[in-house]
Amino acid sequence: MPKTVPDQAPEPPRLSWGKVSLPDNEPGLFSLGHLRLWLKFFDGDLWLCPVQAAETEAEIALPAAPNWQRWTLGKRHGQLEIVPALPDLPLVINPEDPLHLPPGIECQIYVSIPLWVELQIGKNSLLRVPTLQLSKTWFGNFVAGELCYALTTRARRVAGRGAPDPWIVHCPITIHNGDDENLDVEKVRLEVSRLSIYEYEQARWANQVRVHYRGQRHFSEIDIVNGPPSEVSRAKRIRKSRVAPHRSFTAKTFSSLADLAGLDFFNR
């Protein structure tokens, strides 16, 4: 467990988004959400040590035996940049209280996605770490599927009120039930690699996602709306999507609980 900073400990240089500039052999700290990312340059090498704090406000000292990752950057030393990113795996969004949509009904929910922090040199990524460590989950059945992060959300119907959390990206998702049966929204898979990040008045947003559900046996049709969401139409794009956002694509989006029923547990 990382130790709390003692009173007499000198305050480390604080780093923020953009180019990294630090004196040699003096560790700097980038702090966001639960992430405390320590960086230092020593003899021309870059040393990195990401630590996850239990609380967002907790001050974390550099661990006594830091688990440094060492990078040799050569002449690209000065190009090091800290940029915001989205998770490196798709998300399985699990509303705290499941939504139920009758046929033909459409609703919009807002999902809060924890930001990731990426260290880049030009287009090369050195490290991508979360501001909140999410558990992994499986989307599919026992034979085939996809590894995702599990994200429990309140699935608010109104955009976040109050001061924006700097480590959260708001993503508006519109779900339309195009089937002739009720849709139980218990788990929604969200392909975040197709989303860009936008900034408006210190709040971060992702593209609006429209999901058209066509029944359990069919893939859902998914639209990624180009540009910032309508709520923040003047927002500025600060990070382009990792995968080119096709206007429309199909994917399995809503999981069937029957696929992963615990019955298999007894088959020893």
Place this chain on the structure above:
Amino acid sequence: MNWPLLNLDMLMTPEMTSRILRIALLLLAGLPLVYMAAGWLRSGLSKKFTPQRAMIGGKVVQYGGITLIGVMLLHEFGFQLGALLGTAGIVGIAIGFASQTSVSNIISGLFLIAEEPFVVGDIITVNNLTGEVLSIDTLSIKLRTFQNQFVRIPNETILKSEVTTVTRFPIRRIDLLVSVAYKEDLERVRNVLMEIAAQHPLCLKEPSPQLFYEGFGSSSIDIKLGLWATREDWLRVKTDIFERVKKRFDEEGIEIPFPHVSVYTGSVSEPFPVKMADGDAKG
């Protein structure tokens, strides 16, 4: 000395010219065509099937084409194919009897490739031997065990044995047997174990961890905790969870009992009577 003159006019009859042209065509165009067709098929199949199946498809076309060209060439040279095939059949039977085991292994290998119970890179268990499949060859498969030993298993043995492909599916369950003392509150134990599972980032949230009671043991209540992880993380999660359970149980004061025997004298609830002997105790 008078050398016999070679009469080219006699040799270059229209029939002979056409035969030479056919042979040249078979050799110069037929063979490259067969190799090209095999290559195309291999690359085409590899997009939809495994590399092994693509390789087999390519080989079938390649060997089939070469055999066909060979037969056509022999025909052009004037060999009687019927007699030749008859001789080949007799020779084949003789060789077959002499190499039954090899032939059996070759045929078993074809079945293994067609059925595909595992592919190169999979981890399999055969007859209590576990290792990574290095290759699936004509006569045998080659394994690398975790002790880094090289093991060759004949294809026939594989076909006759029960084979477990450990890495076939992308997720695996970890079964952890936990024993707690009879005095423990089982609901509390359940909550602690579920919390340990939920706090491990590599332990999958879905399929959800499950817990059930194995039975009342001689010294403990035995619990089985089932957790899921990807096949890549399986060993790490298993090791981590084991350590975390022990640490957390120590913190929570949950007893993991060792086998013990209760001795009592006639009554279930009465303690074993201990008497202090009067006088000097020696020894």
